[in-house]
Amino acid sequence: MTPPTTRRRRRTDGDSAAPRLALPRRGSVRRSQMITTYGVGSLIAVDNESFIVSGIDDAHRSWTLDEAPIIREHRLAHVLDVRHFRLPPASEDTSKDGVRVRRFPLWHSCPSCQSLQHVRGFNPPPGRNVCTDCDDEPLVPSRFVVACEDGHLDDFPYWKWLHRKNRDEGATGLCGGRLSMRFSGQSASLRSIIVSCTCGVPEVSMEGAFRRSALTDLGVRCEGRRPWLKDAPTEFCAQAPRTLQRGSSSVWQPVLKSALSIPPWSDGLADKLSERWEDLRAYSSRLEIEIYLKAAFPGDDSISVDAVMDLLAAEQEEDPAQADESDAVAVSRYQALRRQEYERLCAGNALRDKGREEQFVCEPPVTNTADLAPLGVGRPMLVKRLREVRALKAFTRIADPETSTEGHEAALSLTPTDWLPAMEVHGEGVFVRLDEERLDAWASLDSVTERVEQMRAYHDQVLRERAGDPAEAPASPATPRMVLLHTLSHILINEWSLEAGYPAASLRERLYADDTMAGSLIYTATSDSAGSLGGLVAQGEPLRLAGTLRSALRRAQWCSADPLCMETETGGANGINRAACHACVLLPETSCEHGNGLLDRALLVGTPENPDLGFFVHALVL
Known part of the structure; x- marks a missing residue:
């Protein structure tokens, strides 16, 4: 699905909805889609442009609390080893700041002059994606990208695909000619997409580009690029690169983890204590906890000492996270989360004697x-x-999350964060x-x-x-x-x-x-x-x-x-x-x-x- 374009709204001085940074706005999506469809690392097509959703390393600078509120689900945060979750900001006209994106793929073609090159080669004016040699003809992003099962993503190597048997590379590592792409119109297959070069090598079609070993046979290896992460260095990658359609579902598949809010975490008390957990864990006796609560929440009689002790006991039963745990232990902890839900579903939680804030x-x-x-x-x-909280833990490419291992999951940020996007x-x-x-x-x-x-x-x-x-x-x-x-x-x-x-x-x-x-x-x-x-x-x-x-x-x-x-x-x-x-x-x-x-x-x-x-x-x- 292509997100709708966003109308440009007239901004005036003092406009509370004006973005804090002068970044152009491109399209809009629902908040839930930022978890399930257009999450970090995914490709979004807006009109004749294509973008990749940026990582969450710098999100704390643009995701304001009024537009991206904190979501708390203690059991799920415990399993995923984070402190809390954040709802992605809205991207409508009335929002101040949305989710950051970057242009990708970077190789484009001009339907008028048929030129095929990096977008910088067309010398477009800032904020536009046009061919200046053809009266501002809109450029078309590459239909093809290259990905591997470790989550890396790159532009399709058109030059190597065309010069597969004629690699007369000059000082720059290329032939010096200019690539072009045209459509023969004979059929709708890849055979009709023709790539050629002014250096004189025989033109070739895109037929066969989707074979599992098509790029490996040409000596193309994965470069380990992560364009969704700012300033991310390339990684060594031993996975074989694969050609994918830019809009294919195999390009991005979310790794979602979810949990139901169940007692004793479902009555809102845990949210009130969210900033006090580190202090409360240091106390073991009832008297110490009672003294701390009176000092931390003066005049608030709604927080029961017994209820707080029940929460601390429940947390200890859930086996605290270990920094060096194996994948098998992480899976077993997630299964334990399900088992707790099953026991509560069997036992029930009647509405009587429950407050309005009870979520289960x-x-x-x-x-x-x-x-x-x-x-x-x-x-x-x-x-x-x-109440269910669904968090975007990571994502995969090519491999289905259900058949993938932890090693194939691509991270949402360059450095670990203490939160994850969720809904x-x-x-x-x-x-x-x-x-x-x-x-x-x-x-x-x-x-x-x-x-x-x-x-x-x-x-x-x-x-x-x-x-x-x-x-x-x-x-x-x-x-x-x-x-x-x-x-x-x-x-x-x-x-x-x-x-x-x-x-x-x-x-x-x-x-x-x-x-x-x-x-x-x-x-x-x-x-x-x-x-x-x-x-x-x-x-x-x-x-x-x-x-x-x-x-x-x-x-x-x-x-x-x-x-x-x-x-x-x-x-x-x-x-x-x-x-x-x-x-x-x-x-x-x-x-x-x-x-x-x-x-x-x-x-x-x-x-x-x-x-x-x-x-x-x-x-x-x-």
């Missing part, structure tokens, strides 16, 4: 849950109020939990384990291929329990989008699946009018939920792509799906935690040859 309200339904027992579903929980969502949801005894009996079936093991093997192979060291590749999370819960969440979201009127993109899954967890939270995931209006909570009433489940399962029994969909052994990206396609199970990317991977509706309803493969097959015949 979770209650069981008041009606009988007997209708769900034949389906193997336990008592649902109605999450009437929740918060307030909404509601329904927590669905399966009967664990029945689930364990089903997961132990040979037919189930064999089918899931094949998916796991494909996924493990992808993870090893993505990892720099195959021995350090993370293990696939695919288990019968996880794939079943994941697929169940997808068909529920699709069903609620039809029955309850929610757009599928406004709902999101949050899986809790390991040896001790068997649940899924489906909740509103947008900050617009599809938020907490009570419509989603109403879908969690047992009688209505049972009807929705049966309807969704009957719909999952047949796909318009069957029998091909049901019989496929490797489906989806990287071949890690089984019976799942866009006609039956897949969701918008914003709704799925695993990039529409590790899905198989056969585990829900069985196959024609083996109906007992499905966990819910006995419920469908009732």
